[in-house]
Amino acid sequence: MQFKRKTDIFRPYRESKDYFNMKVGARCQTPSGAFNGKGKTEMKKHSVFRVFLAPLIALSWTASPTYAANGYPTVAIADYVLGCMISNGRSREVLERCSCSIDVISSIIPYDRYVTAETFHRMAQLSGEKGVLFHQTAPARNSTAEMRRAQAEADMRCF
16 A cells, blocks of 8 residues: 555545544544534634634633732632631531631731741641641741731631
8 A cells, every 4th residue: 555645644544434433533523422524624613713712712711810809819718718618617607707707817918928828837737857847947937827816816807
């Protein structure tokens, strides 16, 4: 068998029955997964979307994170409220108290110091020598103490 182009080496496989019965492959398929017979024409439309439009949409979603009025990203606020609700109960009242708590903390501690304190807190939970660096050094102690003071203030105001 003589091949004219590099893509011709796949011709025996393309001509086989398995090529048309596969669910995922080079041929364009309908949403149900069946071969729709349109082949390359529809494939070009989809590839234009994948090459040009999909990255632009993804870039617009990730280009600027959403920040609340207090300067904390919405993800950090949601993470704190979710953790607070898990530890205090899952009710509407606890949701309001936990959101109040993160609002008080955000009024006391700027976001960059909050991230530092949260990082020290999470890394201090490591066992062995790795965790020692994150709870016995002076910056770790200062950051943790600042976070505890802010949380105590938030507990006094909200709980």
